[in-house]
Amino acid sequence: MSSATARIDLNADLGEGVGDDAAMLGIVTSANVACGFHAGTPADLLATCRAAVAAGVRIGAQVSYPDRSGFGRRFMEMTTSDLIADLVYQIGALDALARSVGGAVTYVKPHGALYNTVVHHAQQADAVVTAVRNVHPGLAVMGLPGSEILSRASRAGLDTITEAFADRAYTPEGTLVPRGTNGAVLSDSDEIARRVVELVTTGRIGAIDGTRIGVDARSVCLHGDTPGAVEHARAVRAALTAAGIDIGTTPA
Template sequence: MPVIDMNSDVGESFGAWTMGDDAAVFQYVSSANVACGFHAGDPSGIAQTCRDAVAAGVTIGAHVGYRDLAGFGRRFVDATPTELADDVLYQLGALEALARAAGSGIRYVKPHGALYNTIVHHEEHAQAVVDAVNAFSPGLPLLLLPGSVALLKAETKGLRAVAEAFADRAYNPDGTLVSRREEGAVLHDPEAIAANMVRLATEGTIVARDGSVLAMDAESICVHGDTPGAVAMAAKVREALEAAGVTVRSFA
């Protein structure tokens, strides 16, 4: 029987500003990419997200990003490799403390936003992220885009590299994500999204925005927690996967 993970970006609320409905999303996903305070999130909100994840039996992962709170981590930061590695280590340490207090701990790492997309091709920043994770805990898997430089560097370092697909994002024919600056980058049709994710889990393929079919070997599906209708979308994807005989379970 096919098995796949479902993950979501959570813990991104800040002070009086609420982002997504983490507790509701936890009904449907198996892994939580918890913000670490650099792109989003504050200590109390992150701590509550960890407690909610533990209560729901959802695996906690560290959603590390560039130090770009104002830009929600979606802007490239020209940090030196040492600065970036130190920033990643700092975020891992902070989240581990809050996750431990909630009765769990970090089980994997997923870069966020601009950092995630940058290390698809950027050699130095990819190596910095891999080195930081390895220094913190060599047993932590890295959740990354298939074919990325970071994925290859993680494997070379001896880390487990896990490839993922995005339920609510459009793909270019080369397998990269369509830039959020372009129209149609974020998908909103739950039926089409669910059908595409069932195809991924059962056939190992996904449909790009031009209609071409891409081979994709992914162990996890991401449903963004801040996408409008995220909870309903996660519910639809999980329902469709289970109806197709796919088991939803965390890779970590």
């Protein structure tokens, strides 16, 4: 695509009780709001939804394993019925909070270990898709391009939102380099911004081994809980604007 016609959504994980949510809501166009299972209290989530509505930012349910002590970053074996019930509960609760302040949940994004698991794990990917469809078939699912979750969501008739990550390194296979690995999380704002502009304008990004890989993304995640997160996000938005790229939610 050319930069003259490119358009990209910017999203961030909010309502987790870490980072500067108010600043991020002035930068992003989509908010992945925690649902209480890995972080966030009902009062915090309500306040986050209210602030997102005031900022004109769309709301997504950031669903997780029931793992507050591990911030949702530990894999959990769960039966299909238990996982579906947990996810329906989270989506429904956040949607009720959002509707009470004039908003609504419009998409679902798994968090942390669940996000990485449903890239390849068929049983849990099916559970997420079933939960989303059971709550409302008009909800979209956000995830990694080429993942099991997005393939199964598409087959189930759900809209999908392909996502890339501004501050995470990629493997040559197009998956994220695991946290804890040297170089997995990027820290230079200029480099992060340059990578995002390249991604949006060319559909390619550099992998950790130096190769360039294709990444089809309708949205870019700007993590709000890493050191320098707000500065990274501002640099990304400024670089996109300077390149003539529209920032906002994209149609299916």
